[in-house]
Amino acid sequence: MAAPRIGIFICHCGTNIGGIVDVPQVVEYAKNLPYVVHAEANMYTCSEEGISSIKHAIKEYDLNRVVVASCTPRTHQPLFRNACADAGLNPYLFEFVNIREHCSWIHMKNRREATEKAKELVKMGVAKARWLDAQEEFESDVYPAAMVIGGGVAGMSAALNLANQGFEVHLVEKEPELGGRLLKLNRIFTINKDPSELVESIVKAVEGHSKIRLHMPAVVKAASGYIGNFDISVDEGGKEVSFKVGVIIVATGAQVLKPELYRYGELANVLTQLDLEQRLKDSELGEFQNVVMINCVGARIPERPYCSRVCCMTAIKNAALMKEINPEAKVYVLYRDLMTYGVEFEEYYRDAKEAGVRFIRYTPSNPPQVIGTEKVESVKVYDELMDMELELPCDLLVLATPLIANDDNEELSRMLKVPIGDGGFFLEAHVKLRPVEFAMDGIYVGGSCRWPADIRESIAQGYAAASEAAIPLRQGKVKVEAITATVDPKICKGCGTCALVCPFDAIELKESEIRGLEGKIVSEVNTALCKGCGLCAAACPNGAVQQRGFTDTQLLSMVNALSGKR
Amino acid sequence: MQDTKEVKTEFKPKILAFCCNWCAYAGADLAGVSRFQMPTNVRVIRVMCSGRVPPELIIRALANGLDGVMVLGCHPGECHYSEGNYLTRRRAHVLKRLLDYIGIEPERFQLRWVSAAEGAKFSAVVKETTDKIKALGPNKWVDKK
Numbered sequence: 050m051a052a053p054r055i056g057i058f059i060c061h062c063g064t065n066i067g068g069i070v071d072v073p074q075v076v077e078y079a080k081n082l083p084y085v086v087h088a089e090a091n092m093y094t095c096s097e098e099g100i101s102s103i104k105h106a107i108k109e110y111d112l113n114r115v116v117v118a119s120c121t122p123r124t125h126q127p128l129f130r131n132a133c134a135d136a137g138l139n140p141y142l143f144e145f146v147n148i149r150e151h152c153s154w155i156h157m158k159n160r161r162e163a164t165e166k167a168k169e170l171v172k173m174g175v176a177k178a179r180w181l182d183a184q185e186e187f188e189s190d191v192y193p194a195a196m197v198i199g200g201g202v203a204g205m206s207a208a209l210n211l212a213n214q215g216f217e218v219h220l221v222e223k224e225p226e227l228g229g230r231l232l233k234l235n236r237i238f239t240i241n242k243d244p245s246e247l248v249e250s251i252v253k254a255v256e257g258h259s260k261i262r263l264h265m266p267a268v269v270k271a272a273s274g275y276i277g278n279f280d281i282s283v284d285e286g287g288k289e290v291s292f293k294v295g296v297i298i299v300a301t302g303a304q305v306l307k308p309e310l311y312r313y314g315e316l317a318n319v320l321t322q323l324d325l326e327q328r329l330k331d332s333e334l335g336e337f338q339n340v341v342m343i344n345c346v347g348a349r350i351p352e353r354p355y356c357s358r359v360c361c362m363t364a365i366k367n368a369a370l371m372k373e374i375n376p377e378a379k380v381y382v383l384y385r386d387l388m389t390y391g392v393e394f395e396e397y398y399r400d401a402k403e404a405g406v407r408f409i410r411y412t413p414s415n416p417p418q419v420i421g422t423e424k425v426e427s428v429k430v431y432d433e434l435m436d437m438e439l440e441l442p443c444d445l446l447v448l449a450t451p452l453i454a455n456d457d458n459e460e461l462s463r464m465l466k467v468p469i470g471d472g473g474f475f476l477e478a479h480v481k482l483r484p485v486e487f488a489m490d491g492i493y494v495g496g497s498c499r500w501p502a503d504i505r506e507s508i509a510q511g512y513a514a515a516s517e518a519a520i521p522l523r524q525g526k527v528k529v530e531a532i533t534a535t536v537d538p539k540i541c542k543g544c545g546t547c548a549l550v551c552p553f554d555a556i557e558l559k560e561s562e563i564r565g566l567e568g569k570i571v572s573e574v575n576t577a578l579c580k581g582c583g584l585c586a587a588a589c590p591n592g593a594v595q596q597r598g599f600t601d602t603q604l605l606s607m608v609n610a611l612s613g614k615r
Numbered sequence: 616m617q618d619t620k621e622v623k624t625e626f627k628p629k630i631l632a633f634c635c636n637w638c639a640y641a642g643a644d645l646a647g648v649s650r651f652q653m654p655t656n657v658r659v660i661r662v663m664c665s666g667r668v669p670p671e672l673i674i675r676a677l678a679n680g681l682d683g684v685m686v687l688g689c690h691p692g693e694c695h696y697s698e699g700n701y702l703t704r705r706r707a708h709v710l711k712r713l714l715d716y717i718g719i720e721p722e723r724f725q726l727r728w729v730s731a732a733e734g735a736k737f738s739a740v741v742k743e744t745t746d747k748i749k750a751l752g753p754n755k756w757v758d759k760k
Contacts, residue, residue: 121644122661123636150647151659155738162655169658466695468637470732488637488731489695532663550666552697582696583667599662604672607660611631612679 053084053179056112057171058103060094060119062149067092069153071164075118078168082175086110094119100132107136114178118146118171124482139183141531141598146174169611176610180603184531187576191277191295191521196221198269198461201229202504203496204300205251206511207518212260216522219292220255221283222265227252229302230497235326237504238366239397247504264290268457272297272464275580276491277527296491296518297465299475300511301458303497306450308347311419318424319446321346322363329370337378340371341428341443343417344384348451350413355472357451357501361388362397364449369401380406381441383417383430410434419446452501467492475499485514490527493518532581532598536572538563540593543570547585547594555579628682628748630657632741635665637695638730639687645734653738654745657685664688665726666699670710673724677714680757683723683748687740690728700728719756722747 057079061067072090079088087110091099094117106112115138117129122145130140148167156163193216197208200222208220226232228248237244255261267285274280277295284290305323313319320328322342328334342364348357364382371380387408389398402408410433411417417430425446431438454473462469467487470476475498478488486493495510496502502510521527534547538561548556555578561569572585572594583596592601634640640661646653662668665688676684686707688700703726711721725744729737 121640121647123641123644147644147659147661150644154647154650155653156655157650157652159655166655166658173658173660463692466697468693468731470730476732488641550702552699580696582664582699583662584664584696584699584702587667587669588702596663596667599667601669601672604660604662604668605675608631608672608676608681609679611629611658612676612681614679 051113053114054110054112055082055085055114055116055175055178056087056103056106056110057085057089057116057118057175058094058099058106059088059090059148059171060099060117061090061092062119062153063093066119066149066153069157069160069163070148070167071160074164075167075171079171079175082172084114084179085175087112095125095128100128103129103132104136107133107138113138114142114144114181116144116146116171116174116178118148118167118174120149121145121147124479141184142178142181144174144178144181146170173607173610176606177603180600180606182597184597186528186531187533188526188528189277189577191525191527192279192293193217193522193525194219194292194294195296195298195518195522196279196281196292196294197298197300199229199300199302199496199498200224200227200255200263200265201300201302201496201507202231202248202251203302203502203507203511204229204298205255206508207298207300207495207515208261209251209254209258210512210515211519211522212258214519214523216260216519218261219281219294220261220263220265221267221269222263223268225266227255227263227265231504233323233327235329236366236370238362239393241366244504269461269464276521279491295522296493298493298495298514298518299461299465299467299487299498300494300496300514301455301461301498303452303474303501304455306347306453308448308450310346311343311417311446311448312425313448316419316421316424316446318444319419319448322360322367322447322449325367325447337371337375337445339442340368340378340380340445340447341441342368342380342382342447342449343428344382344387344449345413346448346450349385353451353453353472355451356388358388359501359503360449360451362394362503364447365389365398365401365406367447368406369404372401372404372406376405379442382406382408383411383428384408385411385413409439452497455498458498465489465492467494485510485517491521529576530581532583532596533576533579534574534581534583534585534594534596536574537593537595538566538569538571540591541571542591542593543572544590545572546588546590547572550584550588552582552584553578553580556585626749626753628656628745628753630683630685630744630748631676631681632657632659632685632687633662633665633668634659634729635688635695635700636661636663638689638693638728639665639737641731642687642729642733642737645731646737647734649734651734651738653741656745656748657741664694664696664699665703666694666696668703670706670713673710674714674717677719677723677754678756680754682751682754683725683744685725685727685740685744687727687729687737690730693730719754720751722751723754
């Protein structure tokens with residue numbers, strides 16, 4: 050093997066890194082590290098200019114290793130690996146050093162120490178880089194079918210999108226009816242239409258589609274495998290059904306909080322917005338004269354800090370509808386802040402005000418009080434803007450409560466090995482760069498199971514998830530990152546510890562067929578099944594099993610670099 | 616004699632953290648994105664799973680003179696690879712006893728769980744561990760040998 054010739058590129062990231070870490074000093078330091086033949090600073094290494102600078106340097110200095118010290122490999126590794134590949138260098142001869150998220154951004158008040166830390170991180174990266182090997186990526190086939198979990202508007206949109214592209218789709222819905230949350234609504238903001246029109250047209254398209262196989266009522270019981278190759282088992286009305294898919298879209302929606310506030314569940318004339326819609330739908334509301342609505346009930350509080358986004362508009366919609374049904378009625382909306390983002394929403398809000406709905410701002414430190422024994426008779430509220438307490442007569446109190454995560458999210462998260470984040474909602478791979486994908490390849494997410502979304506957003510996210518999912522389906526093959534395990538059959542003693550710890554049954558003990566080792570029992574890795582966790586490499590008592598890109602030598606070289614040993 | 620010298624210069628421990636790619640490393644990224652400020656003593660090595668870290672490597676790091684080693688992984692039950700962190704947890708128990716046996720304070724090794732959503736926890740763990748190691752003082756195992 051040729052002697053390592055390492056090139057290192059240190060990113061200012063504008064002022065993100067350069068404003069804290071003394072980048073020129075780190076460059077000078079890097080120049081003196083072993084095997085480094087070129088070191089330079091870039092304003093933005095990820096820019097067109099930075100990338101071409103890497104490509105140029107690979108040729109100019111005959112580099113056979115590239116190190117970039119900038120942000121996080123979780124977002125930018127593919128970009129720099131591609132740059133290496135473009136310049137004819139195997140992309141696995143690239144090493145990433147994180148001096149932004151793990152250094153400049155967390156040590157903003159200590160420039161000197163941040164610079165020292167950046168130097169050490171670079172030193173560790175260079176130490177590892179010298180031991181990198183070229184790798185070939187393994188290609189595996191993608192089974193041309195998808196599973197969509199959730200038959201709400203997001204899930205149905207995703208399923209239709211994929212089916213219309215010609216892919217087979219398994220749509221799994223736990224209720225006996227398609228439509229999800231939409232079935233429960235009385236009207237849709239801002240178009241003020243009955244949602245059944247919308248639902249029926251989508252449901253009809255889904256049910257009549259030759260490419261869509263409906264599983265309903267059904268829940269996913271088991272899922273195993275990896276992108277391109279998932280084995281699914283669902284419980285469909287007590288019967289177990291198994292099938293194979295290449296990709297999975299999670300669109301399981303959310304539920305509406307039933308509050309333990311404002312005497313909900315105790316007094317008959319206290320409803321949630323969803324209860325109100327149900328009564329309107331069933332024409333069971335009855336007479337009303339004084340309506341009070343309270344927003345942010347159980348939302349934007351320490352234990353549930355997020356804004357549910359759809360409740361303000363729901364309250365405005367229903368408040369205006371109350372005025373429409375009974376123009377003589379007094380309708381008050383008590384709010385903390387009104388989220389009426391965008392052109393139409395703001396207009397919708399203005400229309401409601403013009404129709405006579407009164408909006409009163411309350412503060413969470415001084416919340417409205419419900420007066421009444423048998424039923425609500427009035428609501429006392431401190432009007433923050435007028436600086437006075439009001440008592441509003443009330444014969445119907447409606448609470449706007451947030452969407453909260455489904456109870457079965459945790460179970461699904463464990464089954465699919467996808468993360469859930471704040472509030473129990475599913476967590477996407479990256480909030481900006483990969484908003485409808487999970488970090489786990491081949492699994493996508495859309496709609497309110499990710500975060501409260503309105504109908505339009507749910508449909509858009511369903512489509513977005515479907516178009517992401519269609520990429521591997523269309524390509525028919527996926528490349529698996531070459532971080533899988535390898536076994537040196539000469540060193541392997543055939544103890545089988547690696548096979549024992551492998552969660553994916555990717556290692557088997559076999560008689561070797563290699564010349565000179567015929568008949569020796571050794572471990573063999575099935576690369577198609579290996580997910581690159583490295584458990585086997587850590588468990589191997591004599592170093593025969595190694596994980597590509599994370600070998601014992603590579604990790605040890607980083608430890609030694611940090612502790613000043615060679 | 617040696618001791619009085621050390622009191623004068625502030626002890627700045629050097630701590631290594633192995634972070635799994637899916638939870639702890641992502642949590643560390645989130646801490647950065649959230650601009651949570653923390654001590655500068657910790658250096659992260661990314662591994663795909665906390666279960667990739669062999670105990671020998673942790674011992675090597677401490678024997679080399681590093682003042683502390685952390686292994687940070689997904690919460691139990693949330694491992695990207697199903698059960699890697701369970702192996703890590705089992706190894707940690709044995710490793711702590713071994714460290715004690717060979718004369719390295721077991722507290723120099725810390726196993727903690729940090730999810731991808733726990734940027735605040737990552738920063739808290741860094742602070743706690745740094746304080747803990749500072750209280751222990753420099754790793755003198757190398758000198759003893």
